Amino acid sequence: MVDPRYIRMFHEVVATGSYSAAARSLGYSQPAVSRQMRALERCVGTPLFVRVGRAMRLTEAGEVLARHAESVTADLAAAQNQISAIADLRAGTIRICAFPSASATIVPAATASATRAHPGLRIRLVEDEPPGSLETLRRGECDIALAFTYPGFGERPCDDVIGIEVLEDPVVAVLPTGHRLSRRRSLDLAELRGERWIAGCPRCRDHFVRACAAAGFEPDIAFTTDDNLAVQSLVAAGTGIALMPRLVLSFLKHPRIVGRRVRRVHHRSISAYVLRDHRRIPATALMLETFRRVGEQMRREP
The missing domain is CATH 3.40.190.10 (Periplasmic binding protein-like II)
Known part of the structure; x- marks a missing residue:
């Protein structure tokens, strides 16, 4: 694999016509440019320049590399600009x-x-x-x-x-507006023993069942759905009640339900x-x- 720095320096030598001119353009010493060009020739396995009098001339291999060096250098510069934009948060995608x-x-x-x-x-x-x-x-x-x-x-x-x-995110009890406990600001889960329930996603259902067990009862789960709007509509229709994270009610709330804080139930x-x-x-x-x-x-x- 050819070091991209060698290609950039080779391109500058070709463009300026000599090692010394390339050194001045890039801010290197002339011996440093000579060393890197010798290293490039060792890397590709063949001479790239020959001297004709005091001038330098490209070999056939050098001419092939010169035809590609400009596009390689431009692509590297474009890649560097794009990487810098991502690093500086001027561009990039977050999934x-x-x-x-x-x-x-x-x-x-x-x-x-x-x-x-x-x-x-x-x-x-x-x-x-x-x-x-x-x-x-x-x-x-x-x-x-x-x-x-x-x-x-x-x-x-x-x-x-x-x-x-x-x-x-606290968990709240979702009740129809006419429920016997709907006017309370908070309640204990044990007070909901004997209700019919609507359960949510598998992880929430698992937490709900265990919370009921800790409160001393096994819930009567009549419906299961991970659709929060469906849960609220089922509650509003009087088919059961539910536990739901309060975050859901912050952006989606059926007009005929209320959410009440439940004591001694773990938050998510x-x-x-x-x-x-x-x-x-x-x-x-x-x-x-x-x-x-x-x-x-x-x-x-x-």
């Missing part, structure tokens, strides 16, 4: 995988903040619930995965994945996950910090 309620709340706020400061950034968003989002991250199909866990539940990330806590923890080595990439580091800052702002909101 985010998030669960639906984060896609509707945390991601828009973080994206708006990041792109206001760096308009050249581009965001690509795909949706998946954990643990699927973490698998997407491990396969290299996204740069950052937003995922949630409950205390004592969910897999631990591998050694090559690190997580940055973004937000603690939302984190941004990234492959350990990728945290050094400027755009990824920027987005992680932006997610953390957005989470702080959301915690301060009533």
Whole structure:
């Protein structure tokens, strides 16, 4: 493999006509240019220049290389400019995988903040619930995965994945407006013993069943769906009640339901996950910090 620095210097020697002129143009000494040209000739295995009197002339091999050197040098310069733009956050793409309620709340706020400061950034968003989002991250199909866990539940990330806590999202009871407990500001899960329930995604359902067991009862689950709008509509129709993360109700709320805080039920923890080595990439580091800052702002909101 030919060192690109040799090609750039060779191109300058050809353009200026001598080692000394190339040295002046590039800010090198003339012996340094001579050494690099000899190294280039050893690399390609044949002479590239011959002297004719006091002038230098390209060999046939040198003429072949000269025809390619200009485009190679231009391509390298273009690549360097593009890399510099990415490193300086003037360009680049960030791929985010998030669960639906984060896609509707945390991601828009973080994206708006990041792109206001760096308009050249581009965001690509795909949706998946954990643990699927973490698998997407491990396969290299996204740069950052937003995922949630409950205390004592969910897999631990591998050694090559690190997580940055973004937000603690309380779980609320979703009740129809005419429910006997709908006027209460908060309630205990045990007070909902005997109700019919609507369960959500597998991870939320697992947490819900265990929370009910800790409260001393087994829930009567009449419906299961991971569609938050469907859950709310079923509750509004009087077919059951549900537990739901408060984040969902911040952007989507049926007019005939209420959300009430539930005591002694674990919150879900939302984190941004990234492959350990990728945290050094400027755009990824920027987005992680932006997610953390957005989470702080959301915690301060009533």
